[in-house]
Amino acid sequence: xxxxxxxxxxxxxxxxxxxxxxxxxxxxxxxxxxxxxxxxxxxxxxxxxxxxxxxxxxxxxxxxxxxxxxxxxxxxxxxxxxxxxxxxxxxxxxxxxxxxxxxxxxxxxxxxxxxxxxxxxxxxxxxxxxxxxxxxxxxxxxxxxxxxxxxxxxxxxxxxxxxxxxxxxxxxxxxxxxxxxxxxxxxxxxxxxxxxxxxxxxxxxxxxxxxxxxxxxxxxxxxxxxxxxxxxxxxxxxxxxxxxxxxxxxxxxxxxxxxxxxxxxxxxxxxxxxxxxxxxxxxxxxxxxxxxxxxxxxxxxxxxxxxxxxxxxxxxxxxxxxxxxxxxxxxxxxxxxxxxxxxxxxxxxxxxxxxxxxxxxxxxxxxxxxxxxxxxxxxxxxxxxxxxxxxxxxxxxxxxxxxxxxxxxxxxxxxxxxxx
Amino acid sequence: xxxxxxxxxxxxxxxxxxxxxxxxxxxxxxxxxxxxxxxxxxxxxxxxxxxxxxxxxxxxxxxxxxxxxxxxxxxxxxxxxxxxxxxxxxxxxxxxxxxxxxxxxxxxxxxxxxxxxxxxxxxxxxxxxxxxxxxxxxxxxxxxxxxxxxxxxxxxxxxxxxxxxxxxxxxxxxxxxxxxxxxxxxxxxxxxxxxxxxxxxxxxxxxxxxxxxxxxxxxxxxxxxxxxxxxxxxxxxxxxxxxxxxxxxxxxxxxxxxxxxxxxxxxxxxxxxxxxxxxxxxxxxxxxxxxxxxxxxxxxxxxxxxxxxxxxxxxxxxxxxxxxxxxxxxxxxxxxxxxxxxxxxxxxxxxxxxxxxxxxxxxxxxxxxxxxxxxxxxxxxxxxxxxxxxxxxxxxxxxxxxxxxxxxxxxxxxxxxxxx
Numbered sequence: 009x010x011x012x013x014x015x016x017x018x019x020x021x022x023x024x025x026x027x028x029x030x031x032x033x034x035x036x037x038x039x040x041x042x043x044x045x046x047x048x049x050x051x052x053x054x055x056x057x058x059x060x061x062x063x064x065x066x067x068x069x070x071x072x073x074x075x076x077x078x079x080x081x082x083x084x085x086x087x088x089x090x091x092x093x094x095x096x097x098x099x100x101x102x103x104x105x106x107x108x109x110x111x112x113x114x115x116x117x118x119x120x121x122x123x124x125x126x127x128x129x130x131x132x133x134x135x136x137x138x139x140x141x142x143x144x145x146x147x148x149x150x151x152x153x154x155x156x157x158x159x160x161x162x163x164x165x166x167x168x169x170x171x172x173x174x175x176x177x178x179x180x181x182x183x184x185x186x187x188x189x190x191x192x193x194x195x196x197x198x199x200x201x202x203x204x205x206x207x208x209x210x211x212x213x214x215x216x217x218x219x220x221x222x223x224x225x226x227x228x229x230x231x232x233x234x235x236x237x238x239x240x241x242x243x244x245x246x247x248x249x250x251x252x253x254x255x256x257x258x259x260x261x262x263x264x265x266x267x268x269x270x271x272x273x274x275x276x277x278x279x280x281x282x283x284x285x286x287x288x289x290x291x292x293x294x295x296x297x298x299x300x301x302x303x304x305x306x307x308x309x310x311x312x313x314x315x316x317x318x319x320x321x322x323x324x325x326x327x328x329x330x331x332x333x334x335x336x337x338x339x340x341x342x343x344x345x346x347x348x349x350x351x352x353x354x355x356x357x358x359x360x361x362x363x364x365x366x367x368x369x370x371x372x373x374x375x376x377x378x379x380x381x382x383x384x385x386x387x388x389x390x391x392x393x394x395x396x397x398x399x400x401x402x403x404x405x406x407x408x409x410x411x412x413x414x415x416x417x418x419x420x421x422x423x424x425x426x427x428x
Numbered sequence: 429x430x431x432x433x434x435x436x437x438x439x440x441x442x443x444x445x446x447x448x449x450x451x452x453x454x455x456x457x458x459x460x461x462x463x464x465x466x467x468x469x470x471x472x473x474x475x476x477x478x479x480x481x482x483x484x485x486x487x488x489x490x491x492x493x494x495x496x497x498x499x500x501x502x503x504x505x506x507x508x509x510x511x512x513x514x515x516x517x518x519x520x521x522x523x524x525x526x527x528x529x530x531x532x533x534x535x536x537x538x539x540x541x542x543x544x545x546x547x548x549x550x551x552x553x554x555x556x557x558x559x560x561x562x563x564x565x566x567x568x569x570x571x572x573x574x575x576x577x578x579x580x581x582x583x584x585x586x587x588x589x590x591x592x593x594x595x596x597x598x599x600x601x602x603x604x605x606x607x608x609x610x611x612x613x614x615x616x617x618x619x620x621x622x623x624x625x626x627x628x629x630x631x632x633x634x635x636x637x638x639x640x641x642x643x644x645x646x647x648x649x650x651x652x653x654x655x656x657x658x659x660x661x662x663x664x665x666x667x668x669x670x671x672x673x674x675x676x677x678x679x680x681x682x683x684x685x686x687x688x689x690x691x692x693x694x695x696x697x698x699x700x701x702x703x704x705x706x707x708x709x710x711x712x713x714x715x716x717x718x719x720x721x722x723x724x725x726x727x728x729x730x731x732x733x734x735x736x737x738x739x740x741x742x743x744x745x746x747x748x749x750x751x752x753x754x755x756x757x758x759x760x761x762x763x764x765x766x767x768x769x770x771x772x773x774x775x776x777x778x779x780x781x782x783x784x785x786x787x788x789x790x791x792x793x794x795x796x797x798x799x800x801x802x803x804x805x806x807x808x809x810x811x812x813x814x815x816x817x818x819x820x821x822x823x824x825x826x827x828x829x830x831x832x833x834x835x836x837x838x839x840x841x842x843x844x845x846x847x848x
Contacts, residue, residue: 029765033789106788112810118799120809125791127821210821231651231822252844259846345449354840367839368526369453371545379538379842388847389540389838390532401547401630402651402823406838418809418826419787420774422799424672426679427808 013193017201020156021208023186024129028154031187032126036103038181043146046177047095050088050142053173057083060169061138068136068162080137081163091142098146101392104410105152108419118425122416126152128210130413131202133224135216136160141170144213145188147395151413154187156209158202161194168192203228213408215396218323233404233412235396237323238268238351240381243275243340243366244284245357252378253284253356258291259380260354266325268397269352269374269384273320273330275340278304281333285309297327304333320347337362341369348372351399352384373399373406433613437621440576441628443606444549448574451607452546456523458601463566466597467515470508470562473593477503480589481558488556488582500557501582511562518566521812524830525572528839538845542836546572548630550833551622553644555636556580561590564635565608567815571833574607576629578622581614588612623648633828635816653824653832655816657743658688658771660801663695663760663786664704665777672798673704673776678711679800680774686745688817689772689794689804693740693750695760698724701753705729717747724753740767757782761789768792771819772804793819793826 031039050057061083068078104124111121130153132144141157148155159167171190178187191198203212203224212232214224225232242260244253260271276284285308292299293311300319301312312331319330320343334340344353354376355366363377374384384407386394391409398404404412451459470477481503488498524544531541550573552564561577568575579587591610598607611618623632623644632652634644645652662680664673680691696704705728712719713731720739721732732751739750740763754760764773774796775786783797794804804827806814811829818824824832 029789029791032791033785114808114810116803116808118803118808123787123795128791231820233822249844255844255846263847365453367543368545369449371449371452371548372837374838374840375543376840377842378844379840380846382847383536383538383840383842383845384838388534388536388538390534400651401835402653405835415821415825417792418794418804420794420796420799420803422797422803424669424675424798425803426675426800427683427802 013195013197014201016193017191017198018205018208020186020189020191021129021205024154024156024189025208027184027186028126028128030184031149031154032105032128032152034152034183036105038183039103039149039152040099042149042177042181042183043095043099044177045180046174047092049173049176050095050170051092053169054085054088057088057166057169060165063165064163073162077136077162080135081166083138083166087139091139094143095146098150098393101150101410103150104414109416116425117423119421121419123419124411124414125417127413127415128153129208130155131158131209131212131230132156133158133199133202133212133214133216133220134160135220136162138163138166138170140215141167141190142174144215144395145174147393147410148413149188151410153413156189156191156202158191158199164192164194199224200227203230206230213395231403233396233398233408234400235268236399237349238270239272239321239323239347239349240269240351241273241275241344241348241353242271242381243334243344243353243355244277244280245337245355245359245362246277246279247359247362248277248280248284248356249358250284250287253280254287254291256354256356256378256380257288260382261297261329262291262295262327263380263382265327267382269381270325271329271381272322272324273332273347275332275334275343277340278333278335281305281308285331292329295327297329299329299331301331302333305331323349337365341366344370344372349399351397352376352381354379354381373397433615433617434621436613437611437618438625438628440606440609440611441549441625444574444576444609445628447604447606448546448548450604451569451574452525452548452572454572454603456525458603459523459569459572460519462569462597462601462603463515463519464597465600466594467512469593469596470515470590471512473589474505474508477508477586477589480585483585484583493582497556497582500555501586503558503586507559511559514563515566518570518813521570521830523570524834529836536845537843539841541839543839544831544834545837547833547835548573549628550575551578551629551632551650552576553578553619553622553632553634553636553640554580555640556582558583558586558590560635561587561610562594564633564815565594567813567830568833569608571830573833576609576611576622578611578619584612584614619644620647623650626650633815651823653816653818653828654820655688656819657769658690659692659741659743659767659769660689660772661693661695661764661768661774662691662801663754663757663764663773663775664697664700665757665775665779665782666697666699667779667782668697668700668704668776669778670704670707673700674707674711676774676776676798676800677708680802681717681749682711682715682747683800683802685747687802688743689801690745691749691801692742692744693752693767695752695754695763697760698753698755701725701728705751712749715747717749719749719751721751722753725751743769757785761786764790764792769819771817772796772801774799774801793817
């Protein structure tokens, strides 16, 4: 069995590598046609999708999956509508492929520029959310890549039903079926093989919990675009506007608790702590947010409990907030450098020089002035789509849209030039 | 001893991580001052450099190093002049750090852009060429990064003497000494540790032979910007100008044999083989280039020997050329897709449509029309400097200059916006 899975994945890899050349050479219209034809195929297959999904749900229930997992697994009619709408939107986005930047003429007479090109073959590993199958496939195809999708085994039947619709879309546009392949086995060895074939797979994008992503990053023999945790900070500076400070610090924590761009630690300038912390606490207490504070915070807000060192690095994803009073901007930035996961940090200040220092010196994928960390998102940034948020420094950093699934090669236009 | 090296490298890593914040926050003028002060220090230390280098050379001779290695190890007065000139040039390059691209206002009112920022800490592993110490240190510092340099053990004394001069330059500009650290042990365990500290090192750039780079890529726990081999192709199309075809195909092979952008395989359209191959062979024979051909090539050029399959993937770095006659542009591109190392390929043609297909569909770091592959070089491309040529697809592809040692983070400027 193990041998068969290895063989299966090698064959899928070779087919993807071959299909990638055809996808890269296809026209924008062809790829958009494929997306729209897949949408129509999904729309026409609602009954089949519902049946396949019911099969997954029944198996999930008999395997005692917990309620949130069953919820994410379910393909309601509204979620199918969302998938169709997503395909329409991706088809409507500008094609990143083929754009040439920085074209310049050199002293030798050659013209040199950089052309945006697909990465090649992208492997996506994700949990049991069938809508991710459509979303990931559409972004990879739009950006000119072939893709191998390996979703959670609980969604096997749903994903296979979706795969048949995508295949119809590809066929309608004259693109090879191997441009989008959905792994059809639940054998976990398939993942191990998928991340170990640099000859066939150019990059892996894991989507899921931190444990999954850490394991894949550790074991992969292929580059990984990874999104680990979001330990995001808001720093309320000495020169912060009071209303703005309260509005942003409340929004960044309470607008949603479970997202990676939610604030997990609040830093407050010592000169403003006596004034701001009680104002903030009215909102936090009303929202039921538990506070874990430094000694100064606890002295000002008696309901806060003492934070342990572990609290400063914790991604709560819950109505819990760590709060620390800092003496200076430098202390705030040092705290961030030490404890942040380098996802998103924001300063609230009316002092331009301090805003610029924060913007420049804080080494996170998104650095903000006078805005809620909750804006760190591909849609809010105008990328039109988001395959994930990268906490890596190389290649793509922050929200990854279509451009993050491409690379740039040098192109040289000559008229017979040779080196002398 | 092993334990001591691990401890030493961990301490260097922690110091580099801390210094990286200071370098990233430094001004352009400070970094340029450090480069120019290091230049002056090197200029004033010529006697000390000569003594240290003599020590390395004497040890190398007694260890029976071969002549090319001893040559690369030697710091002649002319090479010291070149190092000084390099520092002056790097100081004069534009600073990539801090530039903000793509600034736009979103419907929410936030302004979003991407700021170019240093990568952080760069580890450079290289062979026994002391001039690389200065070159790599200067490019990393200019781009706002801290660096840990690990040169070949044969150059230990030379590298330490150079390190002292760089340290003087850093001190003169008020930058921390740990901004540039040269590993002072010849213990090979230092390399293993350097590539295994993702908490302290953001990227490794190995410079050297394919064996070194493959080993480091395999073992590294840190991203690697790697430059493997250059199996470069020139394709002489049906619509090639005769003189241009001969000029480019001769230059690409014979201008220098040992460089990675030298042509290793020539592809010739069948319709032109009878005409072009004899013309080319006049030059190749005169230059002493051995030909390894397909059966059609051997039929036209009797002095060619039959190529084996291994020849098509070979980086000769020598006066040897593989030659293949192909029926169509598609066959040429399929051959390239199969055998190329994705470094540099060039088409010679006057047919615009075929030129554009080649440009778009060939998946190499440099793709050229009517120019010699020998132009694939950071200086010829106007980058002003080159730390290497990347054959990777993610992050930097092709010649890597200062920009390749940086990344982009998102910056958001708000006026109190919150998510609703």
